[in-house]
Amino acid sequence: MTLAAARVLSSLTILALMTASSAVRAQEGETSEVSKMEPPKPEWVFVRGGFGSEGTSIYDTKTGKMKGMVNTSASSDMALDPTGKFYYVSETIWTKGNRGTRQDMVAVYDAIDLKLQADINIPDRLLVGERKQNFIISDDGKWGFVYNMSPASSVNVVDLTKRKFVKAIELPGCAALMPNPAVGFSALCSDGSLATVTVGGAKPVITHSAPFFSATGDPIFENFQYDKAKQQTVMMSYTGLIYTATLGATPTVAQPYSIQAAAGYAAADTKPLAVDWYPGGRQPMALHRPSGELYVLMHMGEYWSHKAAGEEIWVLDTTSRKVVRRFPLKIPAAHIEVTQGAEPMIFLNEEEGGNGIILDGKTGKEEHKIERAGGGMAYTMPAS
Amino acid sequence: MTLAAARVLSSLTILALMTASSAVRAQEGETSEVSKMEPPKPEWVFVRGGFGSEGTSIYDTKTGKMKGMVNTSASSDMALDPTGKFYYVSETIWTKGNRGTRQDMVAVYDAIDLKLQADINIPDRLLVGERKQNFIISDDGKWGFVYNMSPASSVNVVDLTKRKFVKAIELPGCAALMPNPAVGFSALCSDGSLATVTVGGAKPVITHSAPFFSATGDPIFENFQYDKAKQQTVMMSYTGLIYTATLGATPTVAQPYSIQAAAGYAAADTKPLAVDWYPGGRQPMALHRPSGELYVLMHMGEYWSHKAAGEEIWVLDTTSRKVVRRFPLKIPAAHIEVTQGAEPMIFLNEEEGGNGIILDGKTGKEEHKIERAGGGMAYTMPAS
């Protein structure tokens, strides 16, 4: 309650007592309070409302209960502060809703009281159905990188410590950002290369790896998984090829392998008129970093079905390169995320009905069903 | 397309041809166009999205097809210009979505191209789940009246011809506005009276009828029906008492009669532990003005079930005071509206599943089902 509001309440109480003093035994009355959050926990999952919806609900995967909500506006991108102190929302708001003056900013929310701390103005950002890779935070929590396309491609660099925009870096032909602690960030490019951007110097330096994938033939899902401890990114293509990039000033990408082959099938390919198990969905995979197990939404279909919801979860051990568990789903899911503790919990957004489902990552057993959990992207706190 | 956009397109086309001249047979290409609306027709129904949703979809009840959409923001109120030239939206928008500077206004949309014509700034307005009675237009289309509670009760008077706010009139203890062509507007009050506000003079004059209903014992639904031709308003209370007010400088209210009695039952009352047919819903009734038939959503229940969705439509002939038709509903509905032509069509919003249903008003036959028609208040063009 604000001070002004408290004053209103107290003066009204006096007036109320003047006119209605006998009507209420005031000593019984409760006061209104406001809850506080704990710092973000590994067992929490953050679930966006979905396209056009506001709000990111926070659930405890152990209990299935809602803990709170981050104020994310429609078409915003949220990022979790690796240090657990803040929630960041890069967003675009017009002064009159769908008209007026455009404002692009990174809003800073305190992780404990969930109150707005600051709006950091930035020049511009891309509006798109939710993407984690369009707003990333450096591992130390000091830098934010906001992808922009207007329609030329660039990245806004934000100093989160000073809470100010620093500069925009042109990044032609590339998108889908990942942290690269050595230098700044890396990104996937339409020529099939990985771009690496050195941010620190007077002028940004952009280098490209040799092309290693086909951006139009067998694209890599933007929903790749960055592993801070290993400084690696696990990526997957539409056909199910798994690529592992080791980051640094000059990233290297290992030879890919097929998730279908890892499950004992022939590798899938891009040919028409062939049916296979393919990965798909709007958030098709999640890496449990401590174990190196990759949870992938898989469906049967033909090529170019990469948005189809998953009918099974395949758990790929990225060390042995074997699919070690398969969990059939009662209702197909388009989003998957996994918690990063020792006992991983899977969060799924069911495609029909709008329920969120929490499964035990080891057994696939359904532990909780959350009605209207939110239809969008799910996040978990990276391992610290 | 804006001129600037057209320039971009043409310069890009040139560039495209420079690089890709043989790739496309350009002469086959279509151009993008923008549809235009006809002036609002009696057979159209306007359906709000429901709480927190934007947009009011326009459907043709003859075909079940969508014709277009009025840009209504969340928590706005829409009003139809009786002359058919404009759609008016009284709305409240903060400069940063849920924060920033508050802006209250009446937005004016042209009925043919649906483009914004003007924002008329007003001081303030009440935010509430949709209410038609919080924003009304005078019969001649020249004046808008916007209800406000902040938290004192008042009415903003807007000159729609000059497109400017004129004045705010304090209206303590009253709400739910209806046009009163003789003087300005009338409203229902918590003391059970009808207030009549004379707007034209230097100072507004407010008179009250004798109290005729109990605002807390058996409230009158705000969803009353104003009939411009008869200068009457048909009102209904929670128990199903039908009141008819004849407007003018000194309105009169006829003795009420019971809708249950009009159907051959005993009149319902407010006693606990008694089951009856009651009216209910969020938009519980609609008057077909040419015939004087009142379409009412009725359900079986106990008193204080006034928000319950209707299980039947009762058609009350307000001349003979008889319920002349009863239509059982497959799925209960919380909103009802009826078109004002010679062949009335009923629009219903089903409570479960989100479908809009169009029934023939004479026979009750289902003519169209519109998926996700919109969960909110429905409007039809008043008879001209």
Add this chain to the structure above:
Amino acid sequence: MKKFDADGLGESLLRGFAGRTSRRSLLSKLGLALVAAPAFPLLPVSRANAAKPDRSPEGKTAFARAAQTKDDTECNYWRYCAIDGALCSCCGGGIHSCPAGAQPSPVSWVGTCINPDDGKAYLIAYRDCCGKPLCNHCFCDNADRETQIYTPQLNNDIIWCFGTDSMQYHCSTAVLVGAAQ
């Protein structure tokens, strides 16, 4: 953002009290903020043609007969007899606590609900928690003694976020004010 103007409201109340506004309309204005007073018993209602409804604890509504006192995340929890919205108890808050980052409205609508454990009627202030997007859980719409906007303190459709930093509706609480008389 327009802040709730405490001084302005006080002035308006005093003007009303001193001047032309009748006691009825003063009470009506006051009622808006009478979270510490049962608003409707104070209204000098003129009854034209209806018997006085039984408001005693014995005159139980359908809601009251089915109400329970154990689980405040269910719509039939006894205090929710006139609530409309998402239960803050399902959103990270509690029966009288807003979820983190939301702000309780200092003014509210009120209900009179019967506690099945003692059969007595209590006054409940339904304080909306404001300033966050809609919480999408536990939607309830109970309507015991709920009226229309001309009696605003008894209407549960109004967005009761007056005096908060933001008027965005998040969820609703049910604060026990005291025993109704």
Add this chain to the structure above:
Amino acid sequence: MKKFDADGLGESLLRGFAGRTSRRSLLSKLGLALVAAPAFPLLPVSRANAAKPDRSPEGKTAFARAAQTKDDTECNYWRYCAIDGALCSCCGGGIHSCPAGAQPSPVSWVGTCINPDDGKAYLIAYRDCCGKPLCNHCFCDNADRETQIYTPQLNNDIIWCFGTDSMQYHCSTAVLVGAAQ
């Protein structure tokens, strides 16, 4: 509202063309607005380890095999092979018309769809109609040859409302550009 900066874009294109930016990245930038050119055949894609997919009309996708040419309010209408969103044909607009009050984006993503009547491949520009709340009808999400944002002109999740007065997404059209070669 930020307007689309035509001169800025032209300058940027020319700078790119004249200076350090490679042809690849120029084409990538150009691709954004190449509504009159099939973008992906122009991309000098380097293929490391995959066979060239069959893009001939004979290489029909699951979508193409089930497509029809009669009803443009159904998701399987042939031009919708890579559409994502609400069909303007269901919202008061048409296959290449925005509903009244909406504005077509001058730039768009593109698809290559096969017309089952002649078996030929055509280039389709999916122009979003902008500046009105979401039309809540006929949601389709087809993905033939749809890629990720690093190839933006082939991505259908982007809100393609560049250069319009408002970037609010209302619905999507499927404008025939011409035969693909």
